[in-house]
Amino acid sequence: MLTFKNISIASATALLFVLVAATLFDISYSWCVLIILFWLSFLVWGSSTIQSGFFIKSFSKGPQNLNKIALTFDDGPHPITLSVLELLEKHGAKATFFCIGRQIEKYPHIFQKIIDNGHTVANHSYSHSNNFGFFSSKRVKNELDKTDALIKKQAGKKPTFFRPPFGVTNLHIKKALQKTKHHAIGWNVRSLDTAIESEKAILKRIKARLKPGSIVLLHDTSKKTANVLEQLLIYIKNEKFEAVTVNQLINLEPYED
Numbered sequence: 001m002l003t004f005k006n007i008s009i010a011s012a013t014a015l016l017f018v019l020v021a022a023t024l025f026d027i028s029y030s031w032c033v034l035i036i037l038f039w040l041s042f043l044v045w046g047s048s049t050i051q052s053g054f055f056i057k058s059f060s061k062g063p064q065n066l067n068k069i070a071l072t073f074d075d076g077p078h079p080i081t082l083s084v085l086e087l088l089e090k091h092g093a094k095a096t097f098f099c100i101g102r103q104i105e106k107y108p109h110i111f112q113k114i115i116d117n118g119h120t121v122a123n124h125s126y127s128h129s130n131n132f133g134f135f136s137s138k139r140v141k142n143e144l145d146k147t148d149a150l151i152k153k154q155a156g157k158k159p160t161f162f163r164p165p166f167g168v169t170n171l172h173i174k175k176a177l178q179k180t181k182h183h184a185i186g187w188n189v190r191s192l193d194t195a196i197e198s199e200k201a202i203l204k205r206i207k208a209r210l211k212p213g214s215i216v217l218l219h220d221t222s223k224k225t226a227n228v229l230e231q232l233l234i235y236i237k238n239e240k241f242e243a244v245t246v247n248q249l250i251n252l253e254p255y256e257d
């Protein structure tokens with residue numbers, strides 16, 4: 001399996017082999033540079049691809065033998081969340097909201113509405129800093145604890161699901177999660193709803209990737225997403241999919257007792 005440990009052992013072994021071979025035979029030391037570059041490129045790929053499980057075991061899809069899918073909304077609560085909640089209710093769908101602590105403090109009533117409507121709420125860090133990938137494990141843990149406390153204050157229970165900002169993973173985040181005991185939740189359908197301009201193109205992209213067991217990454221911070229959601233929910237119904245929460249899809253408890 002392509003994990004940090006396996007790739008590091010393989011690279012170190014190759015490096016040692018080249019070093020010994022270069023001292024005994026006419027082999028160039030430049031092979032060492034190539035091996036280090038190979039190792040580094042895996043590190044970059046692994047830290048930016050949560051579904052790879054390179055640093056952290058993550059849940060990025062559910063069973064493929066059932067017609068269930070999970071819609072997930074990141075970065076709220078936000079005023080747009082209200083339109084998202086309305087649409088989900090209209091179409092009888094349940095979803096999972098990965099909330100930012102700072103946003104919960106800003107919009108506690110909207111956060112409460114997500115809970116009251118029966119959706120799952122989960123941790124998406126406190127600050128959603130652009131530098132989250134460079135935080136120490138202590139700082140990551142601090143962010144998770146802070147948001148857990150805010151969620152517990154309103155939901156009554158501590159969440160067990162965490163999605164790192166930007167889906168970034170590394171050894172510091174792994175160490176923090178070992179202490180906080182959160183499950184890392186990824187996705188296997190990236191809507192790119194914050195990057196793609198055309199609503200039609202976003203919908204087309206999701207439809208092309210949606211399969212039984214899919215976890216779809218969306219953001220309840222953009223009007224565009226709310227507009228796409230109505231069409232997506234109609235498509236989900238027509239295709240006989242059932243939109244459930246992540247905990248229902250992967251059969252894990254979303255809160256601590």
Ligand SMILES: [Zn+2]
Pocket residue numbers: 074075124128164165166
């Ligand atoms: Zn995010």
